Amino acid sequence: DDLLDFGLPEEGLEIFGDRGIEELYPPQVDGVRSGVLDGRNLVLAVPTASGKTLVSELGILKSVFSGGRTLYIVPLKALAYEKFELFKEYERYGFNVGVATGDYDRSADYLSDMDVVVTTSEKADSMLRLGTDWIGDVDVVVCDEVHLVDSDRRGPTLEVTLAKLMMMNPGAQVIALSATISNAREIANWLDAGLVKSDWRPIELKEGVVFDDFIDFPFDGGKEVCSDEDDVATSLVRDAVLEGGQALVFTSSRRNSRGAAGRIVGSLDDLLSPMEEDRLMELSNDILDVDGVTEEGERLARYVRRGVAFHHAGLRNTHLRRIEKLFSSGDLKAICSTPTLAWGINLPARRVVVRDYKRYDPNYGMKPIPVLDVKQMFGRAGRPGMDPYGEAVLIAKNEVERDQLIDRYVVGDTENITSKLASEPALRSHVLSTIASGFAGSYSELMDFIDRTFFAVQNRPEDIQLLVKRVLGFLESEGFIEVDGFGLGSGSGFDATAIGKRVSELYIDPLSASRILERLSGRGMESDIEFLHMVCETPDMDTLYMRKSDYSRVESFLKENPRLKERGEMDDWFLSEVKTSLLLKDWIDEEDDGDICDWYGVSSGDIRRKASTAEWLLHSAAELSKMSMSLYINRLRNLQRRMQYGVKKELSDLVSISGIGRVRARELYKNGYRTKSDLHELIDNQSLVREVDGVGAKTIEKIKRELGGNE
Ligand code: ADP
Structure with a gap:
């Protein structure tokens, strides 16, 4: 009833009734009180699973019922589809809901009839670059997981995109959803928004540290672990399953996720009913029934048969999505995962075990992970409506470590998040796109734009001037922009060239484009490997790490390919580019998946992700060669097609x-x-x-x- 008072149409509330929602959670009430139904901007910083989405939906429904349009931005493709499925319920009122991910240079004009569009931050950025008309006619912008502005790689895209959307739609309501970060107030200041910050959770979360078969929950007493397994993580899992729950175990690496799962396998056998066993057998066969399944996939299938899985970014997407589904449905009892799972789709469990709190850092060795990351993993504990409470546990080897872990991760505060915009690769790309899409036609307009980013909330814009000038110099010398007058000054005006515009639309790093253009205009390229090295040489390709055992293989290949050898010094940087090119070559030559995994030390999902980046870069190269009248266009298109599926042409x-x-x-x-x-x-x-x-x-x-x- 309260919501009717706030002006949400009665019919709009049916949706929530159908989902079984009877009353608002306290932070949701706070969201309403702070004006989300009156079109006010809002930052909602509350724990996972405490109903943030619903608060944004109140704003969205209020808007669409009066003819408004919403853009809903999420960090991952899988999340976009999750929200899309949820918002499809609005179709019963005649609203159109769409989802847009991937295919960065494809026009998004077809979404102009949509009332709600769910998209990733990269796709939103690319739609802005393409000058998508309806993007300038948005009434509500929702940003899910806004704390990711802190991310080195993807944070700058998120903050630049939000800043542009706010500039283009000055009247739009901004609703930003966040984890419970310490400096949420700064985000609210940036977005000119009210702030609701709360630690409230729909089910109780007990956070603690286990040592010597006893979990110390500093705020909730303690608990014996009822299991006599040798391995602590295995005991914690078995104990949770004995109590009728499921468990998530977070480990620091892919290898550890497999190892931890391997230790659990077998310890749950006596807890599975014959019916569960039948079902797991069937699901395990589904996992095997994937084209080109590798040894790792077979191992996964073997574990799944016994109620356990591992989950990491190297696995095939089909396998990852299947495991997530099996866990949600309760078929799987435990997943051992790298921390990426905690940042992905909502996958709660009765008990969360953070087995490794240190992670390898190339500069510092093993290093404790941020509190925010541990809290994000902890936050996955407790299934609303199914578990009486959630338990989140770290593992200590002695009493001293136990006390340290309690201080740091249970009692302690999360770190502040900071803007990562002052990184040269990020600026290179975003400065070009800001000019190419007409956002800034002069130096002062560019600085005005930077003034609207989160960076400017935390720093003085001058702090970035030198870097901006350097980037502008690079873009000019590469022929991506033209600068009026003499030299770069605060009065300079500029415009993107045709090629600069295309580079921005193709959504590649301008440095990638310049490397590709240089290569295409050079001396005749002949073999596939030269084209593949061309894409591996760009900063958009994450090249493979060189293991000791890789040197002889890569070096002897180069001995037989002197033309390629000329491209670089024989340092690790160059060798890893060549190694990556060789992987791509084996992929399109139809080498066996399992062999490629062994030869290069990768998992089968890695091959596909590298191939997908390579496909995008080959497409971009083909587009650039159209503009520069290079002779290679057919060659590039052919390689692009083969790259998509990893086949020779005839297939x-x-x-x-x-x-x-x-x-x-x-x-x-x-x-x-x-x-x-x-x-x-x-x-x-x-x-x-x-x-x-x-x-x-x-x-x-x-x-x-x-x-x-x-x-
Ligand atoms: P968050 O975005 O904060 O992680 P979600 O919005 O996904 O959390 O909500 C988690 C779950 O809680 C969803 O299944 C949602 O339907 C449910 N939920 C949200 N609000 C309520 C409520 N007021 N009463 C009951 N269930 C709710």
């Missing part, structure tokens, strides 16, 4: 069918099915199916579903 028709990857496509090809239309035969004649290795009944079903419509 490109087959791999475009979902469920058929590079391995199954090759098998089909060998058996004489070379195109989609050849496959119609398979559909008609089941007996032929059995002859093709790796193409089982499930895949046939998928093919049927996909090709069936075209018959």
Whole structure:
């Protein structure tokens, strides 16, 4: 009823009723009190799972019911789809909800009919660069996880995007959702917003440290761990499952996540019912049923059969999404993960174990992780509506360590977050895009714009002037911008060149573009490896680390390829570029996934992520060569297509069918099915199916579903 008083239409409230929401949580009430329904800007800094989304929805619904448009920004693609599914409920009122991720140089004009658009910060940035019209006509901007402005890599994009959106839509309501950071007030000042800050949680969270089979919860007494496993993390997991809960174990590395899961495997066998065992068996087979599954995937399947999984960024996306689903549905009892899981989709568990609180840092060795990170992992403890409470535990080896951990991570405050805009690669890219999209036509306009960023809240704009000038000098010398008059001064005006504009739209680092352009205009490139090295040489490609065992392989390759060798000194930097190029080459030459993993020390998800970056850079190179009339365009397009699926040219028709990857496509090809239309035969004649290795009944079903419509 209160909400009706605040002017939300009665019908709008049905949604919440249908979700089983009966009354607002205290921080939600505070959000309403501070004017989220009156269009006021708001920063909501409260713990995970305490209902931040709903507060933003109040603002969104109020706006869309009066014809307004919302842009909802999240940090990850998976989160965008999660929110999109949630907001699709609004379609019952006739509102249109859309989602936009990836494909950075593709126009987003088709979203102009949408009332709510969910997107990532990178996609929002790219839509601004493309001059998407409706972006200047937004009434509500929601920024989920705004504390990520602190992130070295992606923070600058987030703050620049928010600053631009605020400048373009001065009347728009900004709702920013945040973890409980100490300096939330600074974020609120930046966004000219009211602040609601609270530690309230919907279920009690007990935070503590375990030592000698006893969990010390400084604020909630203590608790014996009822398990006699040798390994502490395993005991904590088994104990939680004995009590009817699930557990998440956070480890410092991928290898540790596999190791920790390996130790748990077996300890839960007696706790699984025959029905659960059957179901896990089926799910484990699903994990195996992925094109080109590797040894690591097989290991995952083996563990899943016994109720445990590991989760890290090197795994294939299909596997990651499947594990997350299995855990939500309660089928899996435990996941051992790297900390990335804590920053992703909402995946709560009764008990969270932070097994490793130190992480390797190349400059400092093993180093304790920030309080904010531990709190983020802790915050995943407790499933609303299912667990009576959540428990979050760190592991100590002795009493001294226990007391230190309590002081630092249980009682202590989180760190302040800081702007990372003063980094040269970030500025290079954002200064160009600010000029190219017409935001700043002069030096003073550029500085005015910088004045609207979070950086300027924490520093004086002058602190960045020198760096901005250096970046402008670079952009001018590369021919991406033109500067009026003589020299760069505060009165200088500037404009992007056609090529500068295209670089900004392609969403690549201007330094990548300049390296690519230099390469394309140079002496004739011949072999695939030279094109692949061209993309690995750019700062947009994260190159692979050189292990001791890599040197002989990479160096002997270079001996046989003197043209490539000329490109660099024989230092680690160059060698790692070459190593990465070789991986990409093996990928498009259809080398076995498992072999590539062994040769390069990567996981199969890594191969795909590298390939996807390479595909984007090859696409960008093709686009740039169109503009510079280079001769390589067909060559680049061909490589780009092969990169997408990791195949030779002749398989490109087959791999475009979902469920058929590079391995199954090759098998089909060998058996004489070379195109989609050849496959119609398979559909008609089941007996032929059995002859093709790796193409089982499930895949046939998928093919049927996909090709069936075209018959
Ligand atoms: P956050 O964004 O803060 O991490 P969410 O908005 O995802 O948290 O909310 C977590 C869960 O709590 C969701 O399942 C949501 O439906 C539920 N929830 C939110 N507000 C309420 C409420 N007032 N009463 C009951 N459940 C709620």
